[in-house]
Structure formats: C-alpha cells, structure tokens
Amino acid sequence: MTKKVFALLMLSVFVLTAYAQEDADEWMMVNLQSGQETEVSVSDDCTDECELPALLPIEEEMENIDIEEEIRFIDFDIEDTLYDEQNLVPTRIVGEDSREDITERAQGVAKAAVVLAIAFPVKGSGFCSGVMVGPRLVLTAAHCLFSPERKGEEAKKVLVVANGVKGKPRAAALDRWIPKRFVVKKGKNRFIVDGRHDVALLVLDKPLGNITGIAGLKVLPEGQYDNLPVTAFGRGADKDWHSLWKSVGKVGIVHDEFLFTNLPVLAGNSGSPAINSSEQVIGLFTSDQHPLTIQGILRYPIPALGVMVKLRDKWRGIDDYPNIILKLRPSLINVIQEANRMVNQWEQRTASQSQLSDKKKKQNKTRSI
16 A cells, blocks of 8 residues: 555545544624633534524614614725625526515515625635524624635624614624534634534524514424525625525535535625524525535534535535535524523623612712702
8 A cells, every 4th residue: 555545644644533523512602892712512402393483573662773873893894895896706506587676675584684784804804694692692604704815813893784774774783602513623824613513693682683583493303305495685796795695596405514505696695594484494505515525624624524525415406506505403502592591691780780889879979969
C-alpha cells in the first residue's frame, strides 16, 4: 500500500468518524457587546412531540413599539457598508423564477419572517433572513454571523426587520446562541464550519415577535419529507433589503440532515424558514453549495463525504434540486424552549428591578418634600 493510498484511507476514516458523531446539544451564548460567553446544554431527544406551537400577533403591541425609535447599539449606516452583491455567487433557480413580493402584506406565518442586516467590526456588512420563534427570539443560519471575507470574524451588530408587516418594525440583537459544533476550525488562514449545525438564535432588545406572531416548529418523522411541498420566506441578494419574498418549491432528495429542494432562493435567503402545508417551520435554507460540489466540500468538509456515500445513487438528480434546507432536529426545539425560558426570566428580573427603582425614587421624593 502506497503512502498516498494510506493517507486517503486515514482521511476517510477521520471524516466519517467526525460525521457520525452527534453532539449538537452544546450551545454557546455570547453577548454581542461584552463578548461574555455562557455555555448551555440541552437534550437531543424530545420529551413530548417534537414541535412548538405558533402564536398569533398581539395587535395592541403595535402601539407600544415606536418603529421610528433609535435602535439600541445600531449606529452604522448600512447603505455605506454593503458588500458588492454583484460579486456574490447566487443560488441556482431551477426553471421559472416564481418569487412573489409580499413586503408589508404578509399573511399567517409569513409575518414571522424577518430580514437581518449584519455589521462586522472591521469592514463590511451582509444580509440574511430568519424567523421569529419567540417574543424576542430569532432563528437564522449560523454562518450569517461570521464574515467569510475575514476568516470567520464575528458580527457585532445585527438589525432585525419585519419587512412583511406594515411599518416594518425592527429590533436589535443583544445575544447570539451558536452550537459549539458549528465552528470546526478558526484560525488566521482558515475558517471551517460544520453545515449540519448551521443554525443560530438571536435575542432581541424588543419583543418583535408580539407584533409579527411566532412561527410554529415541527420535526417531521422520517418518510414525510419525500416530495414534500415547501414554502420559504426571506430576501434574496438581487432584491431590495427592505423587502420580503415568498418562494414555493418541493423536496426532491432527502438526506439524514439535509433536504435538497428546487426552491427559487438566492444568496441572502440563508436563514429563511422552510414551511410545510400546515404552516410549520420544518427547516432552514442554509446554502446552495451542497456537499456534492467543490465549493460545498470546501465549505462543509466534515459532512461532505458522508453525503456522498449516502446519496451515491441520487447524484444525477442533484442538479434539479440544488438548494439545501437543513432539517430541524430535537435539540434545536429544546434549545429554543430553553432560550425563551431564560429570556422570560430576564424580563421578569428587569421588570422587578425597574419597579423597585421607581419605588425608591418615589420614597426619596416624598422624603425631600
């Protein structure tokens, strides 16, 4: 056996072993301003059904949030820091471009879809999509929060805008939650991520979800993904970032973690919720660089070989379904529940502290009289 063959065999064993490992229940919560980190662990099994219910918008909340109010921590001019979107490699749209503009007139679960404007510390900004999964909680793609231009530089400011709702209410991100397994290697010259864990949560400074409504989520049983009709809501790179678009397609190829679809989506749609006919989020659009391309292997090296092996009899169909949805998994349902619980506790503490402060001010005023 030659040294080259032996090296290839060892590499294959390493990649397949890494691919087989399941450890997505360790998350890192990071405050975007202070950089303080907190580790959070959740179970990778569902205690009940693997789903979370949708919540309707609270109409009176619209009056409580001034959409013209200055957003906390957001002091950059997004128009002056854009990447040249002409240089982005768009996702392939298969067949007719049937996207529908639903800006400020979204209905149902589409109202919960949002657009993210993301600023990085040194230079540039980017855009992605997401969905409200709690009053202050956004679900999006993890790679949106790391700059590929600067080898994984982390976003420091994120503006979240509900472009489907009249008035386009918005909020700013305070914290981000990322699976620890997402970043495989981060160094001066390389930034490698694991596409199986390309999800993130953002905690907002305002309860935007009370205006948009909160999307329901569902981990479907195996066998229910085949030829599944799906709808995505978000904003592609060729559209105004103040807009929201609806895309319709279906699942063509099913993998353990990924769904290969013909959804007409582009760069900028990363984080767009994939919705089933019951208006439940069943996954997120994450990439057009699927693991059966050179770009996909470079971007997602760990799952690439596993996908090649599992889908070896379906490679010819990949071109008809080039755009990838990352399936929801039980650990994500659990971490969303935990994040909402922690945010609720934080709100209660803040309200109590505010009431105590007001009480002390009132007592001091009475004494001075």
